[in-house]
Amino acid sequence: MTAMMYAPFPDRDSAREIAAVLLEEKLIACANILGEVESLFSWEGELDSAVEVGVLFKTDKTILDRATKRLGELHPYDTPAVLGWDCSFAAPATMNWLAGLQA
Secondary structure (H helix, E strand, O other), X not given: OEEEEEEEEOOHHHHHHHHHHHHHOOOOOEEEEEEEEEEEEEEOOEEEEEXXXXXXXXXXXXXXXXXXXXXXXXXXXXXXXXXXXXXXXXOHHHHHHHHHHHO
């Protein structure tokens, strides 16, 4: 079954480096490094904002827990916002591709 993860990064280089590690470790099949996003957030009681780079990661539901934990370990932020979710629908070819991560 297909799953996705999302995390914002401080810059494109750190996003690319971590995506490469997750690919090498076969925890993801693909990372879509998006353009810059402006993030508005509350942190330690203060309102703040930052320009970040968002990344969508494609993985398999059976390894989503391991993938999100590893992403959190590698991430440069002390408390990264790492989100993961199951995808209810995907093209059969996409599901087959991502199921290959289990092997």
